[in-house]
Amino acid sequence: MSNKPSILIVGAGAIGSFYGAILKKAGCSVSTVLRSEYDAVKANGIRITSPLGDLSYRPDNVYRDGDTPTETPDYLILCVKVLPGVDRAALVKPWMGANTRLVLIENGLDIERELAEAYPANPLISCLAFIAASRTAPGEVEHKAYGKLVMGRFPEGIDDDCRTLADLFIEGGISIDLTEQVVGERWRKCVWNTPFNPLSVLANGADTLTILDTEGGEALIRELMKETMATAAADGHPLDEQLIEQNIDGTRKMPAYKNSMALDYLNGRDIELDAVLGNVVAIARHHGVPVPHLTTVLTTLRMREKLKAKA
Structure with missing residues (x-):
């Protein structure tokens, strides 16, 4: 036994x-x-x-x-x-x-x-x-x-x-x-998940390299990462600025990858929108941190959810 x-x-x-x-x-x-x-x-x-x-x-x-x-x-x-x-x-x-x-x-x-x-x-x-x-x-x-x-x-x-x-x-x-400090580590992971996962859904299930290699794609990912890190810092979990470069370099070294949210979207399943993005935006609002890019992505995905509910 x-x-x-x-x-x-x-x-x-x-x-x-x-x-x-x-x-x-x-x-x-x-x-x-x-x-x-x-x-x-x-x-x-x-x-x-x-x-x-x-x-x-x-x-x-x-x-x-x-x-x-x-x-x-x-x-x-x-x-x-x-x-x-x-x-x-x-x-x-x-x-x-x-x-x-x-x-x-x-x-x-x-x-x-x-x-x-x-x-x-x-x-x-x-x-x-x-x-x-x-x-x-x-x-x-x-x-x-x-x-x-x-x-x-x-x-x-x-x-x-x-x-x-x-x-x-x-x-x-x-x-x-x-x-x-597992909460701080969750913020660290959000630096990747919060930009890439929701954006992949807006881009109709795009993989990681398609997101990065489209004109303006990497710049947008960087802005979303910066806003996530600013929110983490306001919430008491400051992160090293090098994390952005590390995440982008690591993603480029991976094969083109459809993340879990992209796969859920492509297969008609509900997506973890609040857990991955909505909660970050809510915490930013609580601390008065401006997150215009994250808010735009969230609002657009809320529109998509409303259309899906009416279908």
Whole structure:
């Protein structure tokens, strides 16, 4: 019998499936809660192609959303999209035990608070994923590059729960950075996500290199990054100005990449507009920081959402 902690993945899409595979490789019991892909995963497991090798695995248990659990996990990893109308606190409630550590591997800013308030007695670990991965078919994932996680206790600090989970991910073959200030790290990631993701939707699902190589594209990305960093500084999380160059240089070194918001848009799914952009603009307004470019992108996407709702 393994003495390693039990893991439950709620939201086993591309991201949840990949990190479940890493923990499975480390010797953990890994189970999943699924909605639309239950039948495919129950029958065939999760198939993952990756530069790290074949990461395919069969979850120890495959649950439907709404099933009654027979036991609660040591770590519940939540990987669902942060969308309006999705009650994440209710989604995890059946699976939360007195000693369950709640782990978020999700995009966006100011996304932890509602869960911290719903489960004040449970440790909450917030993680940022630096990964290029996409779902190609039910139960099938293509991992293209990266995979590092930055993690810390919310709202701050590093504890033994973080260290235990970090060691398991490292044993499974990925890099981990532990941080005392996970909110500041979320701001750091926003410097890339907040410009590129929404702009890719406005550009009809454009990939990263199309955005950068279009006349005026890189200049626009720089302006959006500057406004994001000004908001972060006003919120108490100043960032190094070199981060803009690092992000653009790193993006140019990657293959042309359609980010998760672009893929959601192209496949007719809702996008994480508030988590990635709306919350940044709201915080800028709170601090009186002018963000005209971010506001224009947000307003235009709100128009698109209104048209979609009327269709």
